[in-house]
Amino acid sequence: MREDRRSASREPVGAVGDHVAVNNFERLVERVAAKAAKSERLQSPISARTLDQAEQMLGFRLHPLLAALYLKVGNGGFGPMDSLLPLAGSPNPDGEEAAVEGYLERIPAADADTWWSWPKGVLPVLDWGCAMLACVDCRSEDGTVLLFEPNAISGQDLSRAWFVDAGSLAEWLETWLAGRGWYEGDVVNDGFDMARWHEASTRL
Numbered sequence: 133m134r135e136d137r138r139s140a141s142r143e144p145v146g147a148v149g150d151h152v153a154v155n156n157f158e159r160l161v162e163r164v165a166a167k168a169a170k171s172e173r174l175q176s177p178i179s180a181r182t183l184d185q186a187e188q189m190l191g192f193r194l195h196p197l198l199a200a201l202y203l204k205v206g207n208g209g210f211g212p213m214d215s216l217l218p219l220a221g222s223p224n225p226d227g228e229e230a231a232v233e234g235y236l237e238r239i240p241a242a243d244a245d246t247w248w249s250w251p252k253g254v255l256p257v258l259d260w261g262c263a264m265l266a267c268v269d270c271r272s273e274d275g276t277v278l279l280f281e282p283n284a285i286s287g288q289d290l291s292r293a294w295f296v297d298a299g300s301l302a303e304w305l306e307t308w309l310a311g312r313g314w315y316e317g318d319v320v321n322d323g324f325d326m327a328r329w330h331e332a333s334t335r336l
Contacts, residue, residue, distance in 0.1 A: 157197045157302065161204050164305055168210030175207040178219055186220040186232050192253050195275035197301045198268050212266070212308050212315050215258050228259045247288040251335035254278060260315070268301055275301035278329055291332035 168174050178186075183203060187193050194202070201216070208218035208230075218224055220232035229237070238250040253271035260266060262283070269276040277298040285293045297314075298304035307313050 157200055160197075160302055160305060161200050163309060164201065164210070165205045167309060168205050171210045171214040173209035173214045173225065174205075175209045175218060177204055178202050178207045182220070189220065189232050190235060190255070192270055194255070195268055195270045195272075195301060197275055197305075198255070198257070198270070211305070212258060212313055217257055217259065226259075231255050231257050234265075247290075249290060249336045251294075251332070254335070256280070266297060266304075274299060274303075276329075277301055277304040279326060290336050292328075294329035294332040295326035296329050297326060 180203065183194070183199055193199070202219050208216045208224055210216055215224075215226075215228075217228060217234070218230040220230045223229050228234075232255075234256045235250075235254075238256070239252075240246050240248055240250070251269075254267045254269050256265040256267045258266035260279075264282070265280040267278045267280055269278060276296060277300070279295040279297045280293055281295060282293050284295075298307065
């Protein structure tokens, strides 16, 4: 199965091998699983075959840590607000579409005459509400977590909608585990601000 995941039709994630990366994340995944087990929304983990099918649909491999979450913790229903999206297939209990379908829906057709675009390899994984999304950049070695905030778009400049929530998926999860996320009721303040995603202009 490992050889299948390295198919030439899908893009690699940095220079980190699957085996090494998953081993490095093992303890973090265990801690996430322990907290996720308390969520009434937690869904059963997916199979390796389901992951492979999802990656075939996307045309790229998930970041190794994100893949480990779906394989070992659950197919959504945990994380911030217990709202990580399912990877593929049916929407979650709130009617929010799965990550794969959400990504494919946002990628314009090659011949589309539109100013809209979406960065390849950036997978939406959580719907914050008000059209805001948490996304994982599966092209980055660390799995940068981005905030897509369409209300910040000016004219047709889509790059203004992208912010860096966390430099890595591991950091984002650690913040959630510690209860220090900006989305926590006792953490939010008017002075909170995120850095813009500087790669947006070249990735869109």
